[in-house]
Amino acid sequence: MPAEVGVGWPPGFAAAPQDRLALVRLSCLRGITPRGLFALAWAEGSAGACLKAIETGRAGSAADRTWAAEVDPNEVLGSTERCGASFLANGDPGFPDELNDLLADPPGWLFVRGRALRAGAPRVAIVGSRTCSAAGRDIAFDLGRRLAGAGVAVVSGAANGIDAASHRGALAAPGPTVAVLGSGIDVFYPPSKRGMLERIEAGGTIVSEYPPATAAEPHHFPARNRIIAALAEALVVVEGAKKSGSRISVDHALDLGREVFAVPGPVTSLLSETPLELIREGATMVRGADDLLADLGIAARVAVAAPPELPVAERRAYEALSAPALPDAIARHAGLSIPEAVSALLGLEFRGLVRVQGGRYERRLVSSTPDAHGND
Amino acid sequence: MYGRVVGVTVLGVGGYPLTVEAFVGRGLPSFTLTGLPGAAVADARDRIRPAVEHAGLEWPLRRVVVNLAPGNLRKEGAGLDLPIAAAVLVATAQVPEPAVDGWALAGELSLKGEVLSTPGILSVAIAAARAGLRGVVVPAANALEASQIDGLQVVGAGSLADVARFLRGTWEPPPPEERSPDATSASDVDLAEIRGQAQARRALEVAAAGGHNLLMVGSPGAGKTMLARRLATILPGLTREEALESSQLHSVAGLLSGKGLLQTRPFRAPHHTVSTAGLLGGGSVVLRPGEASLAHHGVLFLDEFTEFRRDAVEALRQPLEDGRIVLTRSTGSAEFPARFTLVAAANPCPCGYHGDPIRHCPCPEHRRLQYRQKLSGPLLDRIDLRLRVPRLTKQELMGSEGGEASAKVRDRVQQARERQRSRYAGIGVLCNGHLSGPAARREARLAPEGEDLLSRAVESMALTGRGFDRALKVARTVADLEGHDTILAVHMAEALSYRTGFEDEEAMARAG
Numbered sequence: 098m099p100a101e102v103g104v105g106w107p108p109g110f111a112a113a114p115q116d117r118l119a120l121v122r123l124s125c126l127r128g129i130t131p132r133g134l135f136a137l138a139w140a141e142g143s144a145g146a147c148l149k150a151i152e153t154g155r156a157g158s159a160a161d162r163t164w165a166a167e168v169d170p171n172e173v174l175g176s177t178e179r180c181g182a183s184f185l186a187n188g189d190p191g192f193p194d195e196l197n198d199l200l201a202d203p204p205g206w207l208f209v210r211g212r213a214l215r216a217g218a219p220r221v222a223i224v225g226s227r228t229c230s231a232a233g234r235d236i237a238f239d240l241g242r243r244l245a246g247a248g249v250a251v252v253s254g255a256a257n258g259i260d261a262a263s264h265r266g267a268l269a270a271p272g273p274t275v276a277v278l279g280s281g282i283d284v285f286y287p288p289s290k291r292g293m294l295e296r297i298e299a300g301g302t303i304v305s306e307y308p309p310a311t312a313a314e315p316h317h318f319p320a321r322n323r324i325i326a327a328l329a330e331a332l333v334v335v336e337g338a339k340k341s342g343s344r345i346s347v348d349h350a351l352d353l354g355r356e357v358f359a360v361p362g363p364v365t366s367l368l369s370e371t372p373l374e375l376i377r378e379g380a381t382m383v384r385g386a387d388d389l390l391a392d393l394g395i396a397a398r399v400a401v402a403a404p405p406e407l408p409v410a411e412r413r414a415y416e417a418l419s420a421p422a423l424p425d426a427i428a429r430h431a432g433l434s435i436p437e438a439v440s441a442l443l444g445l446e447f448r449g450l451v452r453v454q455g456g457r458y459e460r461r462l463v464s465s466t467p468d469a470h471g472n473d
Numbered sequence: 474m475y476g477r478v479v480g481v482t483v484l485g486v487g488g489y490p491l492t493v494e495a496f497v498g499r500g501l502p503s504f505t506l507t508g509l510p511g512a513a514v515a516d517a518r519d520r521i522r523p524a525v526e527h528a529g530l531e532w533p534l535r536r537v538v539v540n541l542a543p544g545n546l547r548k549e550g551a552g553l554d555l556p557i558a559a560a561v562l563v564a565t566a567q568v569p570e571p572a573v574d575g576w577a578l579a580g581e582l583s584l585k586g587e588v589l590s591t592p593g594i595l596s597v598a599i600a601a602a603r604a605g606l607r608g609v610v611v612p613a614a615n616a617l618e619a620s621q622i623d624g625l626q627v628v629g630a631g632s633l634a635d636v637a638r639f640l641r642g643t644w645e646p647p648p649p650e651e652r653s654p655d656a657t658s659a660s661d662v663d664l665a666e667i668r669g670q671a672q673a674r675r676a677l678e679v680a681a682a683g684g685h686n687l688l689m690v691g692s693p694g695a696g697k698t699m700l701a702r703r704l705a706t707i708l709p710g711l712t713r714e715e716a717l718e719s720s721q722l723h724s725v726a727g728l729l730s731g732k733g734l735l736q737t738r739p740f741r742a743p744h745h746t747v748s749t750a751g752l753l754g755g756g757s758v759v760l761r762p763g764e765a766s767l768a769h770h771g772v773l774f775l776d777e778f779t780e781f782r783r784d785a786v787e788a789l790r791q792p793l794e795d796g797r798i799v800l801t802r803s804t805g806s807a808e809f810p811a812r813f814t815l816v817a818a819a820n821p822c823p824c825g826y827h828g829d830p831i832r833h834c835p836c837p838e839h840r841r842l843q844y845r846q847k848l849s850g851p852l853l854d855r856i857d858l859r860l861r862v863p864r865l866t867k868q869e870l871m872g873s874e875g876g877e878a879s880a881k882v883r884d885r886v887q888q889a890r891e892r893q894r895s896r897y898a899g900i901g902v903l904c905n906g907h908l909s910g911p912a913a914r915r916e917a918r919l920a921p922e923g924e925d926l927l928s929r930a931v932e933s934m935a936l937t938g939r940g941f942d943r944a945l946k947v948a949r950t951v952a953d954l955e956g957h958d959t960i961l962a963v964h965m966a967e968a969l970s971y972r973t974g975f976e977d978e979e980a981m982a983r984a985g
Contacts (some may be wrong), residue, residue, distance in 0.1 A: 228835060257838040289839065338833065367833035421830060423869060424970070425671035435671060440966035443926070447933050455821070455828020456672075456691070456863030 102139040105197040106205055111144045111186040119144035120186055121170035125207050125308050126151070128158035131202040133318065138205065176309040180283035181298070191216075196327050198353045203307050204324060208282035211302040212273070214328075220275065222252040222325045222350070224343045225259030225335035226368055231454045233336035233368060234359055235462045236385060237262035238269070240333060243273025243386035247395045250301070252277065252329045253323060255290055259335045264297060274301040275328060279321040281311030304328075318347050326350040333358040333389060334380075338373030344371055346378075358383045358392070385462070407424035407445075414441040415450060419454070421459040474498055476563025476570065479577040480541075480556030481600050482514075482548045483593035483802075483911070485807025486599030486725050490577060492542040493553065500536030507558075508541030511549040513759070520582055521558050522598055528633040534563050547805055549759050551581035552591045555610070558582060558633060559640070568640040570928040576605035576628075580615075586633040590614035592727035595720055598622045610636055617733045618724055621717065629836035645910035664703045664882055669865045669873035671699050676860045676971055678882050681707045682889035683950030684906035686793070686815040686855055688778070691862030692832075693825045697818040698742075700862065701774040701956035703739040704816060706879040708771070709887045715770045718810060722762045722769055726857035741813075745780040752785045753798050753811075758809040760800050765792050768813035779847040786849050789815070793855045814906075817856065819848065828862055855905060857943045858971045905950045910942040917945045922962035930969050944968045 111120040123134065123144060134147070138155050143149045151157035151165050185192045187206045193214050197203045198311050204288035221244050223237055237259045241251045253260040256275040276297050280286040282305040285294045297303055306316065306324065322342065326332055326349035334357070336345040338365040350357050357380040361412035362369030376382045383389045407415060410433055417430035428438035442458055451458050482491045504518050525532045539557050541548050556578040562568045563759025579597040580588040594615035599622060601609045608626030611619045628646040630636045638644035667674060673689070677700060680687045687704070689697045711719070716734040722728040723739070743764040745753060750756065754763035765773055775781060792798050796812035821827040822841045827834040836844075865873075893904045896916065902908055908916065919927070927944060930936050936944065945960075948968035952960045 227838060228833075274768035287839065288603065289842075338835075365831065423669070423671070423672065423863065423865075425873065429872075435675070436963050436967055439970045443966040443969055447929055448570050453861070455830070457830065 102136060102201075105201065106187045106190075106193075107138055107142055107201060110138055110188070110205070111145065113143070113145070116144040117186065118170040119148040120206060121173050121308075122148055122165055122168045123151075123183060124184075124306075125168045126157065126161045126164050126174060127165070128161040129156070131306075132203060133157075134205065136200055137257040140297055146405060177208060177282065180309060182208045182209065182282045182303075182309075185209055194327060195330075196324065197351075199323055199327050202323065202325075206306070208305045208308065209302060210282060210304075211298040211300075214275065214302055214304070215278050218250055218273070219248070219393075219395075220252050220329045221389075222329035222346065223259065223263035223335060224253060224322075224325065224332065224333040224337075224346045226337045226341060226343070227256050227258040227260070227337045228368075229258040229262070230366075230368060231452060232459065232461075233362070234258060234262040236267035237335045239462045240335070240360075240386050240389060241266025241274070242270045242272075243390060245274060247272035247390060248272065249393070249395060250275055251326055254279065255286075255294055255297070255303075257289070261290055261293060262444070263335075264293060264301075268293075268296050268300055273298055276301070276303045277321050277325045278303060278305040278307070278313075279307065279317035280313035281307045281309045283309040284311060284313065286313040318342060321358075322346040323349045326347070326355060327353055328465070329355060331356040331358060331393060333360065333383065334372050335360050335374060336362060336368040338367045339370040339374075341371050347371075347375060356381065358389060360384070407448075408441075410437055410441040411444045411448075414438055415445055415460070418451060418458060418460050421454065421457040423457055427458060474564055475566075475830040476573075477562045478544070478556045478559045478563060478573045479601075479604075479606065480553050481577050481579050481597040483550050483596045484723060484805065486721055486762065486766075486809055486873070488593065488596035488598075489546060490595055490600055490604045490606075491546070491548065491553075491556075493560045494540050494542065495557070495564040495645055496538045496539075496540075497533045497561065498536050502534045503536050505536075505538045506541075507538065507546050508544045510541060510553075511759070513551050514541070514548045514553050516725035517551070517554045517557055517582075520584060521553060523563070523584040524554070524557055524582040524586040524633055525561070526586075527584065528637065530562060530567055530633070530637060531565065533561070533715050537561060537564075542639065550591070550593060551589075552579040552593065552741045554582040555588060555633070555636065559610075559636065562637060562640075568637055572640040572642070576610055576818060577601040577604070577608075577945060578610045580610070580612040580630070582633060587611045588630050588632055588636065590727075593725045594619050595621065595717075595729065598625055598627070599717075599721065601625060610639065615724075615729075618720065618729055618873070621734050622718070659815050662706060664704055664879040665875050665877060666708060667696065667699060667703065668875050669697060670700065670862065670872050671873070671876070672970070673860055673862050674876045676858055677704050677709060677966075678886060679947060679950050679954065679967075679971070680704060680814060680816075680858055680906075681709075681882075682821070682886045682904075682954050684814060684904035685856075685857040685947060685950065686906065687817070687858045687860065688853070688856045689816070689818045689860050689862045690821050691818070691972075692820065692864045693866040695862040696777055697862050698774070701742075701772065701776075701816040701818065702740060703813065703879065705738045705772045707740050707882045707886055708814070709883065709890055711735065711770060719767075719770045720726065722766050722809065726762050726767060728767070739768050741765075741768040741771065741773065742774040742776060745775070745777045747781070747785060749782065749785040749788050753788050753792070754800055754807075754809050755832055757802065760802065760805075762811075763798070765789060765811040765813060766798060766809040769810050771813055772816055773813040774816045774818070776818045778819040779844060783849065784850055790851060791853070792857070815856065820844075821861075828861070830866065850968070854939050857947050883911035883953055888956070889950065892953045892956070893950075905946045905953070908946055908949075913942050913946045913949065917949050918959045919945075919948075919965075920959040920961050923948065923960040923965040926962050926965045934972075936967075940972070944972070947971060956970045 241263035250273035252269040252275045285291045332350040358381045359372035359375040413431040428435045474497045477494045527713045597620045598619035600624045610628045613629035613631040620627045720734045792811035822836040826832040948960045948965045951964040
């Protein structure tokens with residue numbers, strides 16, 4: 098296989114109608130890797146020629162050959178349209194040019210639903226643990242909300258945990274957000290995020306490399322992460338244990354020359370391992386949305402809610418809450434009786450200033466509101 | 474050649490007096506037992522002759538017929554050995570007939586003629602007293618429990634020979650031991666031993682005061698079992714009737730041997746592999762009380778609540794609702810009282826460490842939700858207090874003082890119970906925990922600020938209708954503990970703080 102590849106896909110790769118249909122068939126192959134197909138494209142020059150190479154067994158696997166024979170491109174395009182998505186070839190108007198920064202494996206096509214991706218629009222990716230802490234969820238939500246509020250699209254993977262929280266934050270702003278799926282464009286995975294994805298479709302964009310009806314396979318997610326990293330101009334890691342999937346996104350972002358930010362956490366927490374390691378390696382430490390917007394040179398358009406005037410007992414309880422604590426300890430530090438402290442904490446909970454986590458009370462980020470996490 | 478004595482069979486928890494008549498007449502030596510004997514009773518035929526001969530008495534080598542009347546009642550238990558033997562002794566004039574008048578006899582015999590410890594003797598004594606008999610002849614090992622009944626003479630016999638000598642008037646039974654003093658709550662554990670966990674200790678107090686069921690969610694090592702065990706120590710002391718009722722159940726189950734009445738409220742902690750029959754009672758022939766009944770007037774603790782068999786846990790709904798269990802078999806039915814405080818404990822997630830400040834929980838969200846869904850919904854509805862019991866850090870443990878002693882807390886609980894008793898005198902309910910939803914709304918008496926707080930909770934915490942009722946009942950108990958007729962905002966706030974069991978997961982489920 099010739100190692101000569103250019104930047105982006107060969108010009109006119111899928112320009113002719115029959116080449117375009119060939120590209121749709123190529124999008125359904127599961128054996129050949131994006132990297133392999135990209136190299137093949139430069140060797141062959143057009144989608145039709147690539148398909149022929151696979152059909153004749155010069156490239157791809159035997160399974161690819163069977164799949165290529167079985168796929169009806171018009172049916173694929175039909176179900177794409179039926180779910181409200183469109184098929185974009187690399188180079189089509191509306192295809193995000195940033196993806197060609199992936200020098201070895203730029204996607205040759207994308208399925209897109211919801212709003213079109215604006216060229217040159219600022220985007221920031223937020224990634225992190227699926228089993229995040231409640232505090233991590235708040236941070237991601239706030240980052241998403243503030244970025245989207247300032248007009249920066251929030252790119253993430255629609256997974257549980259940090260991903261979902263950052264999308265939700267963006268939706269709450271309300272502002273633009275982009276979900277990159279590891280499943281077919283009409284398969285909403287995980288199922289629990291269906292409601293959220295429907296809202297993203299209405300107010301943002303959903304993209305996927307995978308044709309309709311493709312199930313979410315484990316190996317899709319690392320590939321999906323390269324698209325997340327490439328779509329955004331910067332990447333923020335909120336929480337992640339060692340060897341997390343976030344690490345893969347970070348490696349892509351570094352290869353792509355994207356800036357990497359990390360939100361630190363306590364050194365004793367496993368969820369801080371990835372962010373703290375990144376900071377040591379030179380990632381920019383951000384404490385929250387203010388730091389991030391300042392570093393990105395974006396003026397905050399969302400005013401931070403000032404801590405409201407609190408009744409005396411609530412203020413004392415709030416001040417006593419420097420770290421997560423049990424109600425009796427809060428009462429002791431605030432000089433309140435336990436019933437007084439419990440009442441004050443409930444008031445603070447109503448105001449969205451504190452939350453209960455595992456039996457302990459802790460402060461929330463001031464600017465996120467309790468119902469902002471939304472009932473979809 | 475005819476003899477008649479009174480025996481008692483125990484069906485379920487109740488004793489039923491029987492006439493045991495014996496006829497000894499001409500014919501080939503044989504022993505016939507009629508009158509619907511159960512399997513254990515039918516066995517008596519083979520046991521009784523060796524026992525009689527070993528006791529130095531004579532077994533008639535003639536035709537022996539023993540009848541148990543009334544004939545329509547199925548007779549269960551080995552306790553009929555002794556009356557059957559006695560009836561034969563009367564029929565053969567080995568003991569004088571008038572001597573058995575006014576006595577009921579019960580006890581199992583060994584082949585050596587010993588009178589063995591027998592389950593259900595307390596029920597026998599209660600039935601005998603109710604039937605107006607003078608006294609009972611029971612196994613010596615069970616004499617103490619029988620002597621708890623007023624106005625009943627108790628003869629504790631160690632052997633059939635003693636029984637015969639007693640009936641002939643040649644042997645005086647040793648005077649029964651001192652009747653046990655009225656129950657106290659003396660116990661080997663005390664609430665004061667628990668350091669930290671102020672909220673959990675208070676929740677126990679509220680549970681005890683209002684008769685509320687309690688769910689504790691916490692990581693392994695948080696102290697859930699320790700806390701549950703101490704709930705029994707702050708419940709009001711057993712009244713004499715309560716002690717009799719629970720002791721009767723323990724007696725029937727054969728767990729009371731050698732003791733008088735229960736002194737403390739029972740605490741039962743069945744393992745999570747328990748079967749439905751083990752939990753609720755059962756058996757194909759002899760119906761035995763289950764753990765739920767053995768916890769009558771006490772605490773039933775289900776640790777690892779999510780691991781219990783679903784059908785067993787679901788079946789607890791009847792006793793939680795009615796305070797009793799009715800078992801029906803083809804051979805008959807039995808009713809066992811079972812009014813207990815349920816304390817359930819569960820981990821917050823499959824690994825047990827979700828929400829822990831130090832250990833990271835790797836459980837994915839959907840596994841946590843699945844775990845949460847293993848809790849039976851209908852049963853959860855009957856649990857008013859849900860509490861998150863955090864694992865304490867070393868600093869938190871060092872910084873906290875030990876709590877009040879059980880006795881002190883129990884005094885407050887008792888007073889709160891009094892208030893409830895007098896308030897609910899007209900509606901046949903003992904405590905707030907037993908109120909139905911509409912009754913709770915009628916009886917709550919919310920001060921305006923309390924009402925305000927509750928409606929804010931409905932809005933911002935997405936409180937359901939049942940959650941609303943539960944908060945109301947718990948707030949009512951908190952107000953009763955503080956001696957208030959109306960529920961103030963501070964009482965309501967405390968009640969609303971007892972709903973942190975699985976809230977993270979619930980919030981996640983809502984956020985979907």
